[in-house]
Amino acid sequence: MIVMGIESSCDETGVGIVRWDAAGTCELMADEVASSVDEHARYGGVVPEVASRAHLEAIVPTMRRALAAADIDRPDAVAVTIGPGLAGALLVGVAAAKAYAAAWGVPFYAVNHLGGHVAVDTLEHGPMPSCVALLVSGGHTHLLHVDDLSRPIAELGTTVDDAAGEAFDKVARLLGLGYPGGPALDDAAREGDPTAIAFPRGMTGPRDARYDFSFSGVKTAVARFVEARHRAGDPIPVADIAASFQESVADVLTMKAVRAATDVDVDTIVLGGGATANSRIRSLIERRCADQGLTLRIPKPRLCTDNGVMIAALGAHLVAGGAQPSALTAVTDPGLSVATSQVPG
Ligand code: ATP
Numbered sequence: 428m429i430v431m432g433i434e435s436s437c438d439e440t441g442v443g444i445v446r447w448d449a450a451g452t453c454e455l456m457a458d459e460v461a462s463s464v465d466e467h468a469r470y471g472g473v474v475p476e477v478a479s480r481a482h483l484e485a486i487v488p489t490m491r492r493a494l495a496a497a498d499i500d501r502p503d504a505v506a507v508t509i510g511p512g513l514a515g516a517l518l519v520g521v522a523a524a525k526a527y528a529a530a531w532g533v534p535f536y537a538v539n540h541l542g543g544h545v546a547v548d549t550l551e552h553g554p555m556p557s558c559v560a561l562l563v564s565g566g567h568t569h570l571l572h573v574d575d576l577s578r579p580i581a582e583l584g585t586t587v588d589d590a591a592g593e594a595f596d597k598v599a600r601l602l603g604l605g606y607p608g609g610p611a612l613d614d615a616a617r618e619g620d621p622t623a624i625a626f627p628r629g630m631t632g633p634r635d636a637r638y639d640f641s642f643s644g645v646k647t648a649v650a651r652f653v654e655a656r657h658r659a660g661d662p663i664p665v666a667d668i669a670a671s672f673q674e675s676v677a678d679v680l681t682m683k684a685v686r687a688a689t690d691v692d693v694d695t696i697v698l699g700g701g702a703t704a705n706s707r708i709r710s711l712i713e714r715r716c717a718d719q720g721l722t723l724r725i726p727k728p729r730l731c732t733d734n735g736v737m738i739a740a741l742g743a744h745l746v747a748g749g750a751q752p753s754a755l756t757a758v759t760d761p762g763l764s765v766a767t768s769q770v771p772g
C-alpha cells in the first residue's frame with residue numbers, strides 16, 4: 428500500500444510518499460519540502476499570513492514533484508495534518524488533500540501532526556515499541572507516552588509558556604544572532620562555558636508538575652543578565668551566555684524525558700522536532716539514556732523538522748491498524764489535542 432502525506436501546519440509545505448508492506452516495513456518513496464523560513468526571517472518569527480500564502484504557491488508544485496520522485500500516478504491513500512498548527516496554513520494542505528483524494532477516489536485520513544513526529548522514526552529504525560517521545564520544535568514541546576501509533580497517544584507533559592525552539596530563537600535574537608536562532612546559538616555555545624552563569628531550571632522544584640516545562644524564566648534571566656551588562660558598560664559574553672542557557676534547557680528536557688521513561692516503565696525514548704538538532708540536547712540525552720540502560724531513537728535531521736513523510740508514516744500506521752478513513756467534511760483544528768490521532772470527520 429502506498430500512502431501520501433501532506434503537511435502544512437507551520438512554515439514547511441511537505442509532501443511525502445511511503446510504501447507500507449504487510450510485515451510492517453515502511454519505505455520512503457518521496458520526500459519533497461518547500462520552506463518559507465527565509466520569508467519569515469526579516470520578521471524574526473513565523474508570520475501566519477505569509478506562511479499561508481507560501482503554502483498556496485508551493486502546494487501543487489510540491490505534490491507534482493513528490494509523485495514524479497515516487498514515479499506513481501496516484502497513491503492508495505492520502506493523509507494530511509489536520510492540526511495542531513496555524514489555522515490558515517493547515518487549511519491549504521487539508522483543502523489540497525481532500526481535492527486530490529476525491530479526484531483520485533482514494534481514502535482520506537485527517538491526522539495529528541504530533542503523532543507524525545513519532546511515526547517518522549519507523550522509516551529508519553523499524554517498528555515502534557511502547558516508548559516516551561520528546562518533541563521539541565519552534566511551536567511545540569511535548570512529552571508523550573506512545574503505546575501504539577495507530578491508537579490515541581497520551582500526553583505526559585508540555586510547556587506552560589514558550590516552546591523550547593522558540594526560547595532558543597528569542598534568546599538568539601537578544602544576543603544578536605539572527606533568525607532562526609537555534610543553530611546560531613548552538614554554534615556560539617561551542618566556544619562558551621556551560622557553567623559560567625547559573626541560569627534557572629524551570630519547573631524543577633519539588634511542587635512543580637513532573638513532566639511540564641517552562642522556558643520563559645530562563646529567557647527573562649538571560650534578558651536581565653544582558654541588560655545589567657549593558658548598564659554597567661561591560662562587554663556581553665555571548666558564548667558563555669549561549670552555553671549556559673543551552674545547558675539549562677537541555678538539562679531540563681533530558682532529565683524529564685528520562686524520568687518519564689522510568690516512571691511509565693518503557694525502555695525506549697524517541698526524539699522529534701527541529702530543536703533535536705541541538706548538539707547539547709543530543710549529547711545529554713545520549714549520556715542519560717546510556718546511564719539508565721534506555722534505547723534512544725532519533726530520526727535523521729531532515730525527518731525531525733516538519734515534512735510530509737511523517738504524515739504519510741502516521742497515515743500508514745492508521746490504515747494498517749484498521750482505522751476508518753476520515754470524512755471529507757473534517758475541518759482543521761489548530762488546537763488539536765495529541766490524544767486525537769485521527770479526526771473521523
Ligand atoms: P513545528 O510546527 O513542528 O513547531 P517549527 O517550524 O516551529 O515547526 P521546526 O522546523 O521543527 O519547528 O524546527 C525549527 C526550530 O528548531 C526553530 O525554533 C530553531 O531555532 C530550532 N533549532 C534548529 N536547530 C537548532 C539547534 N541546533 N539548536 C537549538 N534549536 C534549534
Ligand code: MG
Pocket residue numbers: 437438439565701732733
Ligand atoms: Mg519549521
Ligand code: FE
Pocket residue numbers: 540544564700732733
Ligand atoms: Fe512539527
